[in-house]
Amino acid sequence: MQEFKRNERISIITKILMEHPNRIYGLDFFVDMFKTAKSTISEDIAIIKDAMIKSGMGDIHAVLGAGGGIRYVPDIPYEDKLVFANRLAEMMSQPDRIIPGGYIYMNDIMYRPDLADTMGLILAGYFMKEDLDYVVTVETKGIPLAMAVARQLDKPLLIVRRENRVTEGSAISINYVSGSSRRIQTMSLSRRSLSSGSRVVFIDDFMKAGGTAKGILDLMKEFGAEVVNNGVLVATSIPVDKLVDKYIALFTLYGIDEFTGEIDIRSNL
Amino acid sequence: MQEFKRNERISIITKILMEHPNRIYGLDFFVDMFKTAKSTISEDIAIIKDAMIKSGMGDIHAVLGAGGGIRYVPDIPYEDKLVFANRLAEMMSQPDRIIPGGYIYMNDIMYRPDLADTMGLILAGYFMKEDLDYVVTVETKGIPLAMAVARQLDKPLLIVRRENRVTEGSAISINYVSGSSRRIQTMSLSRRSLSSGSRVVFIDDFMKAGGTAKGILDLMKEFGAEVVNNGVLVATSIPVDKLVDKYIALFTLYGIDEFTGEIDIRSNL
Incomplete structure (x- = not known):
């Protein structure tokens, strides 16, 4: 040089x-x-x-x-975090985001690298003092956010699949009940993904009852690994008690009115 | 301040x-x-x-x-690119990566933010002069790489799903024949994901015959969008003629010997 x-x-x-x-x-x-x-x-x-x-x-x-x-x-200056969070809350509250069934269309937000990066940085801030080995997510919508968190923490990401894939070798699968839909679902992770004793944080885009987070907890137990905490972009205000003990949500969704198009979503910062 | x-x-x-x-x-x-x-x-x-x-x-x-x-x-200095590519080729060639069926276990590589970032930067270099609107990928394994490419190009990412999801609203689905397995598969993208006239680059982890890339081309046509180019981490040397006209592959896989455990994979840099 x-x-x-x-x-x-x-x-x-x-x-x-x-x-x-x-x-x-x-x-x-x-x-x-x-x-x-x-x-x-x-x-x-x-x-x-x-x-x-x-x-x-x-x-x-x-x-x-x-x-x-x-x-x-x-880190980001606190005022900048607030500005970002308020802008994001506003974006997520746009009435035309409501999808029949009471869902909110979020792909354009979740998949924009600059937004995912900033969300990931803010979320990672809650876990930076933990002694972690992996960031875990489940396909698909939470992957960019989880990747951004993993980047900030300099840890590898694990992506749990919804079904067992032939390209990933022998896997451990569990069944779990999705808290909101009450449907039995499967998730699966390649056996060689992590070793016993690993400490992980679970990251996802959305939490309602916490069924998926609870499923991850159970899956990690099968690997002898511990979920240290959970982090999501948005959690619903109801049910108040989730199926996991603790979690960090950057935003809370208080309600969706399919008739008026009103989405009440607020930053927790 | x-x-x-x-x-x-x-x-x-x-x-x-x-x-x-x-x-x-x-x-x-x-x-x-x-x-x-x-x-x-x-x-x-x-x-x-x-x-x-x-x-x-x-x-x-x-x-x-x-x-x-x-x-x-x-950009990255060319010598650093070579060092990185050779290290990655060596990692990907480890005999214990072979999975029954002749697949290579790659999750630990694809999902490590630092590796994905550098792969993404090198791959993005081939598309930086294109006038693009989106980076497109299909779930799941290529998402971190595609996200890294999108980050470098400062463009939003679109993630095509393997099946239609109720949480994403009305969608356009197509059927396509996976070039290697000859199975008919479905892929689906929310209708509001992109507008007509968009120019995209498709990013994936792996290309064999190019069936998935061809499927994306067809799906994009349904949206009135154009696939400007395709980029993958690894393409197989055979078949020589892929189902898409052009693509960039950072590595070529010349063969896997399940018996000896030998993986012949080489950098194209």
């Missing part, structure tokens, strides 16, 4: 750290990259840390020990 | 630009954010541009006209 000035190094180090939030980089990584002194890199990082803290966009943490180094802990 | 020094501004502007590759930001956005002169912001951006070009990590393009401004065009 050519020689870089401080400002250029700062731009490049910022890029690398932000691209992998919560990933630990040894200072030697940057020392090798820029062929410069460790003290110089330390100063660069101190500047980036200041910039992130002052702008409310996160922090750079020092990680001690043998595998130590620094990592970027992402 | 407080007052920021040049190197702090550079860190923050870098973060914002890199978080949304290919998104156009007016200079006024940064002028307002930092309460500083346009000429100062221009100088900041010139430094970031230099840093990106010198490090091979992309470029900052000026976009002229009314909605003009600047955008970050992402």
